[in-house]
Amino acid sequence: MTSADSSTPGSPDSRNTERFSPLHQVHVDAGASFTDFAGWQMPVRYSSDLAEHHAVRTEAGLFDLSHMAEILVEGVDAAAYLDYALAGKLSVIELWQAKYSLLLAENGGIIDDLVVYRLGDTKFLVVANAGNRFAAFDALRARAEGFAVSVVDQSDEYALIAVQGPNALAILDATEGLTDLGADLHFMKYYRITDASFRGQPVLVARTGYTGEDGFELYLAAGRARELWDALTSAGADKGLVPAGLASRDTLRLEAGMPLYGHELTLDTFPAQAGLGRVVNLGKENDFVGRAAIEAGPEAGASVLVGLIAAGKRAGRADYEIFRSLDAETSDGVITSGALSPTLGYPIAMAYVTLDLARFGTEVYVDVRGTRLPATVTSLPFYKRVK
Numbered sequence: 001m002t003s004a005d006s007s008t009p010g011s012p013d014s015r016n017t018e019r020f021s022p023l024h025q026v027h028v029d030a031g032a033s034f035t036d037f038a039g040w041q042m043p044v045r046y047s048s049d050l051a052e053h054h055a056v057r058t059e060a061g062l063f064d065l066s067h068m069a070e071i072l073v074e075g076v077d078a079a080a081y082l083d084y085a086l087a088g089k090l091s092v093i094e095l096w097q098a099k100y101s102l103l104l105a106e107n108g109g110i111i112d113d114l115v116v117y118r119l120g121d122t123k124f125l126v127v128a129n130a131g132n133r134f135a136a137f138d139a140l141r142a143r144a145e146g147f148a149v150s151v152v153d154q155s156d157e158y159a160l161i162a163v164q165g166p167n168a169l170a171i172l173d174a175t176e177g178l179t180d181l182g183a184d185l186h187f188m189k190y191y192r193i194t195d196a197s198f199r200g201q202p203v204l205v206a207r208t209g210y211t212g213e214d215g216f217e218l219y220l221a222a223g224r225a226r227e228l229w230d231a232l233t234s235a236g237a238d239k240g241l242v243p244a245g246l247a248s249r250d251t252l253r254l255e256a257g258m259p260l261y262g263h264e265l266t267l268d269t270f271p272a273q274a275g276l277g278r279v280v281n282l283g284k285e286n287d288f289v290g291r292a293a294i295e296a297g298p299e300a301g302a303s304v305l306v307g308l309i310a311a312g313k314r315a316g317r318a319d320y321e322i323f324r325s326l327d328a329e330t331s332d333g334v335i336t337s338g339a340l341s342p343t344l345g346y347p348i349a350m351a352y353v354t355l356d357l358a359r360f361g362t363e364v365y366v367d368v369r370g371t372r373l374p375a376t377v378t379s380l381p382f383y384k385r386v387k
Helices: 024-029 049-058 078-085 130-142 168-173 222-235 246-255 291-296
Strands: 033-037 040-045 060-064 069-074 098-104 110-120 123-128 150-153 158-164 193-198 201-206 215-221 241-243 304-309 321-323 333-340 347-353 363-368 371-378
Touching: 040 246, 049 060, 049 241, 049 246, 060 222, 069 078, 069 130, 078 123, 098 130, 110 130, 110 193, 110 201, 123 130, 130 150, 158 168, 158 222, 168 215, 168 222, 193 222, 215 222, 222 241, 246 333, 246 347, 304 333, 347 371
Parallel strands: 060 241
Antiparallel strands: 033 040, 060 158, 069 123, 069 150, 098 110, 110 123, 158 215, 193 201, 201 215, 304 347, 304 371, 321 333, 321 363, 333 347, 363 371
């Protein structure tokens, strides 16, 4: 038996429509600048990229992530189905635990990277990237054939708000109306989730994030997003909380060495190339989509993901080429993400390079607008918070 919802959220006529967060007017009122992201008009910054970045590292930032995709998987075969549909072994995660996983194509390439939360013995919430919402949903729905499971795109029903930074826990503690927590947030481990209430309405509170800092992500009905945003803002008023946009989110995740789909991860990328071989569980007994290709491995000579650091202030950016010497005629790699690190004060980048250049300490040259500047291969992440 198979049940897969193909109603409005996943229907073709909703895929090419400009989208607005349920918090859009809040951002307009706050003076945010906007950018198109996967068809959504999302705040890129409110004040300055640097100020918002530093606030998350030192105090706290408030993010609207309502563009992310939420897909509910439920049914007696839900755990077995996810073991087949995804690269990891989701059947072993505990109730209220989260797991990072990959949705692979048959050829071993990455359709999307996901976070999966177990909300019950037979109930899971799969969170996909906004730009891959429909690709992920279509793939998950197709793989449900033969399983007693429903796969429902609930993205339009959810708002997602994140509080990230050293003061995140104190801010949630002070948030008026956030009650009935199923777990004590002070003792809840990273990559866990709990149910709660916000002014009588259900909310899920996850200790997850994409910044390299401690923090929480809160899922609730889209119609209640404004109330929660305002309550969090009020609770964080004396704790350094500022609204933060996608620009700071990008530099924060880069410092933390976290991959971004479309940059470090693509349909042409094998998990092992991106340093995500550990996410693929070849030890699980069942077959899974992409397994044969993963076991065969990427082609000989495939490039691998590394970190790069450099001196000065001129940072390499996405698509800048990498050379093994000042006079090399052909490139040996390409930057996928790069910036002048706000926290560290020097240029950092993630890049794919040929295997012989991937050893830590190797010097390479980045073509920065016609000038080849030296950079050194290093391990990821660039930044780790002090726990």
